[in-house]
Amino acid sequence: MVGPGPWATNATAANLWQEPGHSLQNPVSVSVSRAVTSRPDRPAVAQWFKSPVPQSPQPLGIQPPQQPVDQTTKSTPFQSGQPLTVQSPKPVVLIGVTGLTWEDVIPQTTPNLWQLAESKGAAVGNLLVRSLTAGSCPVDGWLALSAGQRVGATPGWFASDMVGVPDDCAAPAEPVDGQLKAWPGYLAANTGTGRDQLGSLDQWLADMDLSGVAVGPGAAVALASATGQVRAYWEAPADLTEFGAVVQSAVDQPVNLVVIDAGSRSADLTPTALDQRIGAALASTNGPVVLASLADFDQPSMSVLVSQGMGEDGAVGLELIGSSSTRRAGLSQVIELHQVLQAALVPAPVGPVSPWQLSPAETNLDQVVVSLRQDATHAQAMRHVTQAAYTTIVVLSGLGLVLGLMAVARRRAARRWEALALCSATLPVASLVANLTPWWRCPFPYPAWLVVSLTVAAGLTGLVWLLRMILPWQLLKSPMGAPGLVGLITAGVLVADPLVGQPFTWAAPLGTPVLNAVRLYGLGNPVFALFATGLLIATVLVAGPAWLKGLRRGSSVPCLVVGLGATVFTAASFGAASFGGAITLAAAVLVLAPLAGDLKLTWRRLGTAGSVAALVGVLTLVLDYLRGPAHWTHLGGFVDRVLTGQAWPVVANKVAVWLRLSAGVAVIFGLAYLVWRIARRRGFQLPGLTKTWLEAPMMRPIGLSLLVLWVVGSLVNDSGLVVAGVGLCLAGPLLAATLLRANANQSS
Numbered sequence: 001m002v003g004p005g006p007w008a009t010n011a012t013a014a015n016l017w018q019e020p021g022h023s024l025q026n027p028v029s030v031s032v033s034r035a036v037t038s039r040p041d042r043p044a045v046a047q048w049f050k051s052p053v054p055q056s057p058q059p060l061g062i063q064p065p066q067q068p069v070d071q072t073t074k075s076t077p078f079q080s081g082q083p084l085t086v087q088s089p090k091p092v093v094l095i096g097v098t099g100l101t102w103e104d105v106i107p108q109t110t111p112n113l114w115q116l117a118e119s120k121g122a123a124v125g126n127l128l129v130r131s132l133t134a135g136s137c138p139v140d141g142w143l144a145l146s147a148g149q150r151v152g153a154t155p156g157w158f159a160s161d162m163v164g165v166p167d168d169c170a171a172p173a174e175p176v177d178g179q180l181k182a183w184p185g186y187l188a189a190n191t192g193t194g195r196d197q198l199g200s201l202d203q204w205l206a207d208m209d210l211s212g213v214a215v216g217p218g219a220a221v222a223l224a225s226a227t228g229q230v231r232a233y234w235e236a237p238a239d240l241t242e243f244g245a246v247v248q249s250a251v252d253q254p255v256n257l258v259v260i261d262a263g264s265r266s267a268d269l270t271p272t273a274l275d276q277r278i279g280a281a282l283a284s285t286n287g288p289v290v291l292a293s294l295a296d297f298d299q300p301s302m303s304v305l306v307s308q309g310m311g312e313d314g315a316v317g318l319e320l321i322g323s324s325s326t327r328r329a330g331l332s333q334v335i336e337l338h339q340v341l342q343a344a345l346v347p348a349p350v351g352p353v354s355p356w357q358l359s360p361a362e363t364n365l366d367q368v369v370v371s372l373r374q375d376a377t378h379a380q381a382m383r384h385v386t387q388a389a390y391t392t393i394v395v396l397s398g399l400g401l402v403l404g405l406m407a408v409a410r411r412r413a414a415r416r417w418e419a420l421a422l423c424s425a426t427l428p429v430a431s432l433v434a435n436l437t438p439w440w441r442c443p444f445p446y447p448a449w450l451v452v453s454l455t456v457a458a459g460l461t462g463l464v465w466l467l468r469m470i471l472p473w474q475l476l477k478s479p480m481g482a483p484g485l486v487g488l489i490t491a492g493v494l495v496a497d498p499l500v501g502q503p504f505t506w507a508a509p510l511g512t513p514v515l516n517a518v519r520l521y522g523l524g525n526p527v528f529a530l531f532a533t534g535l536l537i538a539t540v541l542v543a544g545p546a547w548l549k550g551l552r553r554g555s556s557v558p559c560l561v562v563g564l565g566a567t568v569f570t571a572a573s574f575g576a577a578s579f580g581g582a583i584t585l586a587a588a589v590l591v592l593a594p595l596a597g598d599l600k601l602t603w604r605r606l607g608t609a610g611s612v613a614a615l616v617g618v619l620t621l622v623l624d625y626l627r628g629p630a631h632w633t634h635l636g637g638f639v640d641r642v643l644t645g646q647a648w649p650v651v652a653n654k655v656a657v658w659l660r661l662s663a664g665v666a667v668i669f670g671l672a673y674l675v676w677r678i679a680r681r682r683g684f685q686l687p688g689l690t691k692t693w694l695e696a697p698m699m700r701p702i703g704l705s706l707l708v709l710w711v712v713g714s715l716v717n718d719s720g721l722v723v724a725g726v727g728l729c730l731a732g733p734l735l736a737a738t739l740l741r742a743n744a745n746q747s748s
Contacts, residue, residue: 090287091251092344093258094337096145096218097274098138099265099297100304102126102372109272112279113306116291117318117365121309123358124365125321125330126302126372127292130517132189134300134383135165138264139172141294141334142221143186145259147197148338150517153182155189165296169266172217175230180220183228199226201338205257208346213250216261218294223259236261244280251284256345265297288344294334300383300515302376305332310344311358318361318368324630327521328506329359330372353630374441375507379514381440382507388446389509393428394668397729400424404736408686414744418737422482423461425733428530428726429490430457432497432504432511440507449509460489475544479696479742483734484541490534490730491566498522498575510726519634522577525719526726528570532585532713533727535566536592536705537734543596544697555698556597563589571620577633580717582620587613588709595701613712654718662720669721692742699738706731 107114117124131140131152140152154166173182180186186198202225205212214223216236224230234250237243250258262277263269269277278291288310293303311319323332336355343354361368400421407417434452442448464485468476475481497504498521505511505527512520512527523531539559540547546554567589569575571582590609595601624632625639632640641647693700710724717723 091255091258092288092341093251093260093281093285093290094145094222094341095260095262095278095281095289095291096142096222096294097262097264097278097291097304098141098218098293098295100271100274100293101297101301101376102304102369103376104271105304105369110275112275112282113291113304114365116278116282116289116308117306117369119308120316121311123307123311123319123321124361124368124372125305125332126375127294127305127332127334128326128515128517129293129295129303129334130300130515131295133166134515136295136300136334137166137169138218138266138295139170139182139186139221141292142172142218142261143190143198144334145222145294145337145341146199146201146224147190148200148335149197150335151186151190151198153186153189165298165300171264171266172221172261174217174235175220175224175233178230178233180224180228180230183224186221186228199224199228201341202226202231204342205345208351210256210345211254212257212259213253213255214259214261215247215250216263218261218264219259220261223257240276240280243277244283247281248284251286257341264295290337290340292334292337294337299380301380302331302372302515303334310340310356318365319358320361320368322357322359323355324357325355325520328501329357330368330375331520332356333517378440378507381445382509382511382513383515385440385446385449386509386513389431389449392450393431393510393729394725396427397424397733400733401736404733404740405686408688408736408739408743409684411687411743414740418482418740418744419461419465421733421737421740422464422486423457425483425486425730425737426460426464426489427453427457428510428729429493429534430454430460432493432508432527433460435504435506435508435511460486464489475541475548475697477745478544478548479692479738479745480540480544480699480702482741483537483738484544485538486730486734487534487537488541491531491538494523494527494531494534495569495575498577519577521633522573522575523570523581525578525580525713525717526722528576528578528581528584528717529710529713529719529723529726530730531576532566532570532581532588532709533706533730535562535585536588536702536709537731539563539592539596540698540702547596547697552596552598555701556593559589559593559596559701563592567616571616571623573624573627573631573633573635577635579617579620579635579638580713583613583617583716584709584713584723586616587712588705591708592701592705595704596698601704609708617716657718658720661718661722662714665721665725668725686739688739688743688746692739696738696742 104110105113105117116122129136129141129144131137131144131150131154133140133152133154137153140154143151143153153170154168170182173180175181183198190198202212202223205223211232212223213232213234214220214230215234219236220230220233223232232255234246237246247258247260250260260281262281263274265271265274282289289308290310291304291306293305296303305321307321320330321332322329323336325333325336332355339352340354340356342352345351348354363371400423404417404421407414431449431453433456434449437452439445439448439452464482467485468482473481476485493504502512502521505523507514510526510530512524514520518524539562542558542562543555546552546558563585567582567586570578570585587609590612591601591606594605599605621635621639624635627636629636629640638647638650641650693703706727710727713723713727714721
């Protein structure tokens, strides 16, 4: 427990907002005490007591408890000064700052924070503070605490992910006569986003007959009502001694929750100055404490999160704060603090289940902090490299395709051009495997990532070439042999990824965009496109032998078995956890299997495939929803929004994202088609294309199923045409490699 120690300050009182007396009924056996003094010359909603800091430790407007209320009967409205008995004298305390990262935390300059992390029952972690924009402003974090959702004072726009912290960040302002004047602007910024539950923390406290007090302007935002009224507010003096005294007085009140704004880096406070204010606040606490940096400073990053006394009573050593939304030890989101406080005040089953998942740290605090800093550095490097990485992969994959097709047209020697095409095709998965190396620690992360990715791609190409040479398997000598191996490697890496903790996609340039805090588990849409494309191409390895023997109908069964397993993996919460992916892959497999069996692709079969795919999608949503709120992924949460009538803003937002992401890819597709038409008019020919398309093992079924995959995937996923674009980065160069090998086999 945090004791006085180095945090001790002198106790005095300060200015107070205090709600007039009313009945507090507690249905969960958590009795509340709120003693107040009313004045007829003040508004009925709240009382404002403005005076210099008195010398008496007893704050104005508060009287000590005098007699308990019988908890067995329904309480009635009590008069001025009438108290209720408090069962637990220790309120839950949240100390909020903004702009503090673990890079700022060292024992010499932030001793109070460090000592809190070293105390018994402490837990630490990184906190994702993304708001409506990529970089969050100080008020955004306090609004997120109020709403329990991703909200902000600044509306997001189409380029929000490309910029950092907005230049016009506004700091929380003091309430005037109990009202936040900026509240209408906050409501307007979040209107139509589906995240408009500002004030819900205050409403929940009222519903549970609990009370809270805010210290400082940010805390006032967190505890404001839906109309921007602040029921109980204490000013936070700049003077350190007075600030500690105010906190002491607030904590001494018969309340359940104390929220403290300890300052912001944006207000020109250094980490050391913030630590001093944190220490002054900690000196007054003797119950559960959460210390959180709720927003960014100069660029998007991960923030500091420390708790004390929030875990199991028997916990002794240091713990890591993970959460159900990140599925990663040492990482949680700012929007979860809302529910964390609720669960601390009213534990389950009456209250909500805390989204936090605490796990023992296997090392000491020094090593844990180093690890947390490295995670933050990795995520920042990924953000800086992503745009260049996508461009690089698209350009190099396009070069592999174009140069390979030109070699086919000019009947050049196949070996080196085939190797180039295979290397281009392996580059996307190689960029994910490169995540096993600490490329992000390099002072110049993009060149480091590129060198490692190209090296891995060259190694994978050599492996494919070697397997084709040494394995006595006729299928590998065919035009589809090497592409099948590349597809198998790609799909295999991405199947393993969510099963072993996401070592390949976590903060990888093509993988999980950590700082965006959208979905931090499973496979995102671009990576799913890579997985599904590789999987369909790899089916040649299981269906190809029957195809070569002329047993076309026998090729359907392996395709169905592999496709069914892959669809289950795609839908499962432990796998890709993708609703759109399940629909997409099911549709593609149901087209692949009949074509592999040499059946005609009729409109009836297409309709059946579409209906079954839609049913798979619905089943995926329903099964996840039936797991219960404590175990929902984003899929179960979406079903809940549908049932409560809150789904439309989510759908509208996804449509907007679809249009934004698809625009650039559509331009690239249009230019590529234009170049192809010009080349065809000038006599560009691909000798052997038709013959290879019809005779190469499984090439036609796989090609048509890929077309279905990309079309359906681009329509049902909010990444839009990015799904098709990423898939083509793998399949395009493999097409060139297939044609080159077919011509080489024919000439030999």
